[in-house]
Amino acid sequence: MTTLLLDAEALYAELREGVRPLLKADTSLVGVWSGGAWLAERLQADLNLPGAHGVISSTLHRDDFGERGLAAGTDATHLPFAIDGRHLLLIDDVLYTGRTIRAVINELFDFGRPASVQLAVLVDRGGRQLPVAAAYAAARVALPATQRLSLAREASGRFTFSVKDDR
Amino acid sequence: MLSRRNPQLNRHGELIHLLSIEGLPQAVLTHILDTAETFLSVNEREVKKVPLLRGKSVFNLFFENSTRTRTTFEIAAKRLSADVINLDIARSSTAKGESLLDTIANLSAMHADMFVVRHGESGAPYLIAQHCAPHVHVVNAGDGRHAHPTQGLLDMYTIRHFKKDFSQLTVAIVGDIVHSRVARSDIHALTTLGVPEIRAVGPKTLVPGDLSAMGVRVCHDMAEGIRGADVIIMLRLQNERMSGAMLPSAGEFFKNYGLTDEKLALAKPDAIVMHPGPINRGVEIDSSVADGTHSVILPQVTFGIAVRMAVMSIIAGNEA
Numbered sequence: 001m002t003t004l005l006l007d008a009e010a011l012y013a014e015l016r017e018g019v020r021p022l023l024k025a026d027t028s029l030v031g032v033w034s035g036g037a038w039l040a041e042r043l044q045a046d047l048n049l050p051g052a053h054g055v056i057s058s059t060l061h062r063d064d065f066g067e068r069g070l071a072a073g074t075d076a077t078h079l080p081f082a083i084d085g086r087h088l089l090l091i092d093d094v095l096y097t098g099r100t101i102r103a104v105i106n107e108l109f110d111f112g113r114p115a116s117v118q119l120a121v122l123v124d125r126g127g128r129q130l131p132v133a134a135a136y137a138a139a140r141v142a143l144p145a146t147q148r149l150s151l152a153r154e155a156s157g158r159f160t161f162s163v164k165d166d167r
Numbered sequence: 168m169l170s171r172r173n174p175q176l177n178r179h180g181e182l183i184h185l186l187s188i189e190g191l192p193q194a195v196l197t198h199i200l201d202t203a204e205t206f207l208s209v210n211e212r213e214v215k216k217v218p219l220l221r222g223k224s225v226f227n228l229f230f231e232n233s234t235r236t237r238t239t240f241e242i243a244a245k246r247l248s249a250d251v252i253n254l255d256i257a258r259s260s261t262a263k264g265e266s267l268l269d270t271i272a273n274l275s276a277m278h279a280d281m282f283v284v285r286h287g288e289s290g291a292p293y294l295i296a297q298h299c300a301p302h303v304h305v306v307n308a309g310d311g312r313h314a315h316p317t318q319g320l321l322d323m324y325t326i327r328h329f330k331k332d333f334s335q336l337t338v339a340i341v342g343d344i345v346h347s348r349v350a351r352s353d354i355h356a357l358t359t360l361g362v363p364e365i366r367a368v369g370p371k372t373l374v375p376g377d378l379s380a381m382g383v384r385v386c387h388d389m390a391e392g393i394r395g396a397d398v399i400i401m402l403r404l405q406n407e408r409m410s411g412a413m414l415p416s417a418g419e420f421f422k423n424y425g426l427t428d429e430k431l432a433l434a435k436p437d438a439i440v441m442h443p444g445p446i447n448r449g450v451e452i453d454s455s456v457a458d459g460t461h462s463v464i465l466p467q468v469t470f471g472i473a474v475r476m477a478v479m480s481i482i483a484g485n486e487a
Contacts, residue, residue: 057205059205060205060209060217060218060219061217061218065219065484066484068484069181069481069483069484069485070202070219070480070481070484075205076204076205076208077208106218109214110209110212110213110214110216110217111212111213111214112213
């Protein structure tokens with residue numbers, strides 16, 4: 001068992017400062033469900049951004065549908081603004097193979113044609129299987145492929161990381 | 168020995184065919200309704216298509232006529248990016264004497280991935296599900312008087328959409344219940360989802376007596392049946408399935424059981440009126456009710472596409 005000490009709250013503070021230079025006047029945040037959506041919600045408030053953040057789900061464009069099917073869940077894309085011509089900053093908790101990001105970019109384009117799409121993440125754990133890169137990552141770590149890293153949110157709103165061994 | 172497992176579920180309890188609502192656990196129904204909610208928003212996007220069934224072939228096998236159901240299945244499959252093949256079976260091979268299973272074997276040889284089946288005989292979709300290849304999925308689009316599960320599910324979706332919660336509701340199903348596979352599917356779904364009061368309302372000749380065994384309150388008096396109801400599901404008089412004198416006349420039926428504004432006033436003030444269509448104005452429902460503010464008949468049609476997308480994508484993602 002690996003003991004990994006990732007302080008999610010400290011990394012969130014770094015992410016908050018790290019995304020500032022990426023924001024243009026008309027940039028909207030879009031959080032990837034579920035961890036990224038929590039991050040986007042809090043960034044929207046902490047950075048005093050106007051309007052509401054969006055939430056995007058990878059479910060309908062996943063490439064492992066044939067193996068995994070449709071999981072029970074309530075994740076759904078919710079974009080409370082027109083994305084045509086808008087600069088979007090995708091927020092996710094963990095960047096790994098890049099497949100989720102590929103799927104959510106496909107999902108985004110079902111709603112229109114954004115001016116640009118960038119990505120900021122809390123943790124980049126390497127292991128990319130697609131040419132996807134984050135414009136900002138608060139931390140870079142290497143983890144064995146058998147471990148699954150994801151963000152959790154406590155009832156108080158505090159972020160923590162959970163590391164699970166994948167079977 | 169034959170397995171006693173529900174033939175619609177794989178060994179993990181996941182849905183692989185949709186043949187009937189009877190026997191499906193509440194979690195499966197809720198999963199379908201939740202998934203349909205996701206798909207409802209897809210129908211409002213600029214690109215009304217998702218790639219979940221890309222490269223899959225869905226065969227619509229309608230041994231009985233239907234325009235609405237076949238069309239909504241076709242739209243649903245196309246919005247999931249499937250290739251859809253409509254077969255007018257009633258006028259083709261069967262007319263030349265081919266058996267049902269031979270038809271299925273031939274279509275399977277054309278690499279079908281899913282069959283959407285409507286058949287006049289109860290149980291025909293089960294027979295197909297038992298005999299098709301393990302990767303092929305079957306959806307029952309109505310079999311005889313037995314079941315019409317996607318209609319039942321879209322009815323549940325409609326009720327949940329407008330009423331939010333099933334646990335306090337009174338639901339009245341009115342009209343020709345004995346011939347109605349919709350009524351049977353609705354009753355199973357309402358029971359599984361925890362609706363405390365289900366009423367079957369209609370003349371003795373059109374309401375089967377054994378319904379009380381299913382926990383349904385049988386009412387032969389319309390006023391008693393719809394008083395205080397949150398949801399009224401009107402059914403079409405199925406003239407094509409009636410033999411002999413089951414009814415005095417359509418006019419008399421309307422007088423006693425047709426839903427008019429006066430009768431509707433007995434239900435809760437925020438009651439919704441549903442109908443699986445096609446409606447017979449002036450037979451089971453008055454035009455002013457069908458077009459009135461309580462009517463959710465057209466939303467039902469819209470929800471039906473999302474529910475069918477949910478069913479097809481869930482079963483296609485599960486292995487036998």
